[in-house]
Amino acid sequence: SAVISQKPSRDICQRGTSLTIQCQVDSQVTMMFWYRQQPGQSLTLIATANQGSEATYESGFVIDKFPISRPNLTFSTLTVSNMSPEDSSIYLCSVEAGNTGELFFGEGSRLTVL
């Protein structure tokens, strides 16, 4: 398994501002995944982050809105830029542990945009 810590756990943000979410893993991992969970919904993949290369974004998500950094094998950040109330969601960092196919999640960052 993997232990994943996210910061902040929750925040209330003003429209038009940006917020960066940090994700720290207790072991080195190749791929890190960022998901969004809108209220009452399932999980939607935003992007996959591989250390040393540009993140790969899913359809409907763009780098200008959700820039991602992956400076090393244990850390990643996701920025939600120019926020609007529609960005109010839980943002989740996840990793696959040791090529098992098992995906583990952080506790999530709950953002509320006013």
Added chain:
Amino acid sequence: GQQLNQSPQSMFIQEGEDVSMNCTSSSIFNTWLWYKQDPGEGPVLLIALYKAGELTSNGRLTAQFGITRKDSFLNISASIPSDVGIYFCAGYTSGTYKYIFGTGTRLKVLA
């Protein structure tokens, strides 16, 4: 994006009853995962399945990898109040780095 169909969408059950839920897909997967999410927390992995027909247990939870590789089932026996939460399935094909999540089953247990 693509999602898997989970059934039922929600259910109320009495404490002590058994619960069954399923997850279906139009695509084949070689790994099925089942998660539980409590309010305000991230999903927690319950069971992972790797082979068609495989039956795996974790305490009172039993999950099965469907023989067609397009579905999976989760059973909870003798439910207790702390089983309340949302259960998600996820399908994965190795090497794709794509996990497809189900729509979720919301479970409420009446004491």
